[in-house]
Amino acid sequence: MxxxxxxxxxxxxxxxxxxxxxxxxxxxxxxxxxxxxxxxxxxxxxxxxxxxxxxxxxxxxxxxxxxxxxxxxxxxxxxxxxxxxxxxxxxxxxxxxxxxxxxxxxxxxxxxxxxxxxxxxxxxxxxxxxxxxxxxxxxxxxxxxxxxxxxxxxxxxxxxxxxxxxxxxxxxxxxxxxxxxxxxxxxxxxxxxxxxxxxxxxxxxPLIVTDFPTAELVKVAANAFLATKISFINAVGDVCEAAGADVTVLAAALGMDPRIGAAGLGAGLGYGGGCLPKDVRGFAARAGDLGVDRLADLLGTVDAVNTGRRDRIVGMAETALDGAPAGRRVTVLGAAFKPGSDDVRESPALAVAAALDRRGARVTVCDPVATGPVRRVHPGLRCEPVPEEALRGAELVVVATDWPEFTTLDPVAAAALVAGAVVIDGRNCLPAAAWRAAGWDYRAPGVGVNPASTA
CATH class of the missing domain: 3.40.50.720 (NAD(P)-binding Rossmann-like Domain)
Structure with a gap:
């Protein structure tokens, strides 16, 4: 045709x-x-x-x-x-x-x-x-x-x-x-x-033939539901952290319930990209236009929880740097909003890197494919596509996008490259026990002070 x-x-x-x-x-x-x-x-x-x-x-x-x-x-x-x-x-x-x-x-x-x-x-x-x-x-x-x-x-x-x-x-x-x-x-x-x-x-x-309004709502409703799951598990992660629990184990257990499912229950930095953030906000705005204020309020909270994850990771980084990030060398592993893409729109990873840069840290951003977009959006950030080079001399490492190039890093070899073996696993994607065994001070959102259940 x-x-x-x-x-x-x-x-x-x-x-x-x-x-x-x-x-x-x-x-x-x-x-x-x-x-x-x-x-x-x-x-x-x-x-x-x-x-x-x-x-x-x-x-x-x-x-x-x-x-x-x-x-x-x-x-x-x-x-x-x-x-x-x-x-x-x-x-x-x-x-x-x-x-x-x-x-x-x-x-x-x-x-x-x-x-x-x-x-x-x-x-x-x-x-x-x-x-x-x-x-x-x-x-x-x-x-x-x-x-x-x-x-x-x-x-x-x-x-x-x-x-x-x-x-x-x-x-x-x-x-x-x-x-x-x-x-x-x-x-x-x-x-x-x-x-x-x-x-x-x-x-x-399957092909579903329906009316105009239903078809238009399917996409934004699907994205809003996924966003709600992501924000929910991140909010629960804050409770886990305060209570000494482990959100990664909790999420795995929740995902075994067929009514809930495991997709979208990855606690950490939250969602980004060109679809979910603007679709959630757009759906909330349209719900408000139609007088459905409770849905608009719910989606507003979902969005606020998600954007707040970035501030949470920045706060963890500042704490790891003794409250004084200015002049300190920080490597942020990841710039794209998700692995497999060079899209940095609404990227939580890039937001964290830019926030630490504004606080005076000497930030190096590492991403396998997104260095070009990073340079266009934030030309002042130092970019390095090779993880080993990006790690060299770092006082703090933040894992912000779960690329396989980062999740499979050898923690022993990585420790030999950095100036300070402190890592914030912003995606809860590293094998925590192996990194701790290699001498790293391992920190992650949603993981409390008792790490015994972390694999």
Whole structure:
């Protein structure tokens, strides 16, 4: 099928490449010439395992190409994915849908100009994360302007950074929002989506067809629930620390309860990245708009607990440095918000490094892939991609991203490199007993003064 993808950021570039790999003829559209030029060379402007290979493959077969011309998208096919970003509004917490509105309006104008009177309708499939009510608003506006020329549906994405390619091919579920479920128009839209997603559906991935509001809420509700689990275990971690308990053992025991599950119960620095923080805040803002104040308050607390983890680790670092971080050499292992990514947006690791730098510490940041983004965001921070070099001469080590390059470090060899064998395991990811046995003063959030149960 001929498909277009408007917006070639993290979501759009991945979606376009994966659709081409499945045999579709895909044209990606973006307003940034630099991004388009880079993608047309087979390189993404961000790190995502396996994506560059898919770009090269798609370009070589001719099933994938990128352009800045929205008119080319209008002429290319009749199914158009909208994958532009929805950041937080400046000075607020609500999601900004300005880029979505602009992308839809520009594409619609070109489609209207390209399709003769009485010609076939085109389908817009929104994938961007939007406040509930957006799809209905866009559908009404397009109907007023163009009649039934443009159909609208909403199919939220559920990609995890570092796993986006696999998640594109085999998502946990596909949720499709349509204006009137069960209508002939909805059935036609669902049939097109089934054709596009035939490979995943054939492998048993479920398709849920629902109304616009439900589809829009699924993504933000899922992220809010995950964020709540993360903030919950971190709040419980504070109790564990005060009581002399071990949050890592407690979390493992909780995760064995099938009603709870282990995913998201990793205590430590909390969540970051381009999705969870802004989605939680955006959902809270929209809940407040709709008068659902208790949910807005709950999500506000979830966000506050999460951001407070950064201050907690900075406080632990200051204590480890006798309350005087100025001039002290600190190595922060990690800058990306999670392993497998070079994304430093809302990164707890980078927030800790920057906070210690502001307090006068001589900070070295080590990350296997994110040194470039760090230099762009915080040019004053010293970066070193090799852990052994970053550790040399450090008086304090903070593990802030659980890259395997850090979790598998030899604590004996590491102790020989540092000036002070003090480590704050901000992700509770190190084998604590082995580090203590190697002579390290091991500290971790959520682990009390009695470490006997820590493995």
């Amino acid at each position: 001929k498909l277009t993808v408007t917006g070639t950021g993290y979501l759009g570039a991945t979606h376009a490449a994966c659709m081409a790999a499945l045999g579709h003829d895909v044209l990606g559209v973006d307003t940034d010439p630099g991004t388009v030029d880079l993608l047309n060379t087979g390189h993404a402007p961000f790190r995502e395992p396996g994506l560059d290979d898919l770009l090269v493959q798609g370009l070589a077969t001719g099933r994938l190409r990128f352009t800045t011309d929205p008119g080319a998208a209008a002429r290319h096919g009749r199914v158009h994915f909208i994958t532009v970003g929805t950041p937080q509004r400046d000075g607020g917490t609500a999601l900004d849908t300005g880029a979505v509105d602009a992308a839809v309006d520009v594409l619609a104008e070109h489609i209207a100009a390209a399709v003769p009177a009485g010609g076939p309708s085109h389908l817009l499939i929104g994938r961007s994360t939007v406040p509930v009510g957006t799809a209905g608003r866009l559908r009404s506006r397009l109907r007023d302007r163009y009649g039934d020329l443009l159909q609208v549906s909403w199919c939220p994405e559920f990609l995890r950074e570092g796993h986006a390619v696999a998640d594109s091919f085999r998502p946990d579920r596909i949720v499709l929002g349509v204006e009137t479920p069960g209508s002939d128009a909805a059935d036609r839209i669902a049939a097109q989506v089934r054709e596009i997603c035939a490979d995943a559906l054939g492998a048993g991935v």
